[in-house]
Amino acid sequence: QVQLVESGGGLVQAGGSLRLSCAASGRTISSYAMGWFRQAPGKEREFVAGISWGGGRTYYADSVRGRFTISRDNAKNTVYLQMNSLKPEDTAVYYCAQGRTAVVVTATYDYDYWGQGTQVTVSS
Numbered sequence: 001q002v003q004l005v006e007s008g009g010g011l012v013q014a015g016g017s018l019r020l021s022c023a024a025s026g027r028t029i030s031s032y033a034m035g036w037f038r039q040a041p042g043k044e045r046e047f048v049a050g051i052s053w054g055g056g057r058t059y060y061a062d063s064v065r066g067r068f069t070i071s072r073d074n075a076k077n078t079v080y081l082q083m084n085s086l087k088p089e090d091t092a093v094y095y096c097a098q099g100r101t102a103v104v105v106t107a108t109y110d111y112d113y114w115g116q117g118t119q120v121t122v123s124s
Contacts, residue, residue, distance in 0.1 A: 002026045002113050004096050009118030012086055016122070020081040022096030022115060030074035033099035035111055036081045038092035038120075045095070045108055049081060053102035061106075064090075086122045093117040 008020040020036070035050040049070040050059045058070055069082040079096055097111035105111075 002029060002098055004098065004113055004115035006094060006096050006115045006118040009094060009120045011121045011123065014086060014088055014122055014124050016086050017082070017084045018086065018120060020083065020094055020096075020118060020120075022079040022081075024077045024079075024098070028074070029077055029079075029098055031102060033102055033104045034070075034072060034079045035097050035099060035104070035106075036070060036079075037095045037097060037108065037111075038090075039095070039117075040092040043092075047106040047108075048094070050099070050104035050106065051079065052104050057104055059104045059106065083120070086120075088122045088124045091120060091122050093119050 003025045005023050033052050036048040037045050038048050039045040051070045051072050055072050067085045072079045095117045096115045098113040099111050
């Protein structure tokens, strides 16, 4: 079983940047796709970005493409989400998750393990 712990959230002004980290422990995540999701108050959890097992394929939600970058360091068992040009509508709790396979997918039910989340708040 793998444990995922997110960090790096916080309060930032619109236009600012944050870098989220997701550290995995318990076993390696190198064979699995990883994803970032977010959930705002009163809304469904939504896919933000995903990365294949080796990092060669990435996929982004339309709302963040061009502003966010997902990456991974399998040697450190860690996944990152660099968020630039942040907007107030990016405010949410951000979660990382491990996929069931090596291929990037976007549905929450295709992810087996989840972190506890980290709050990102963007002020206008």
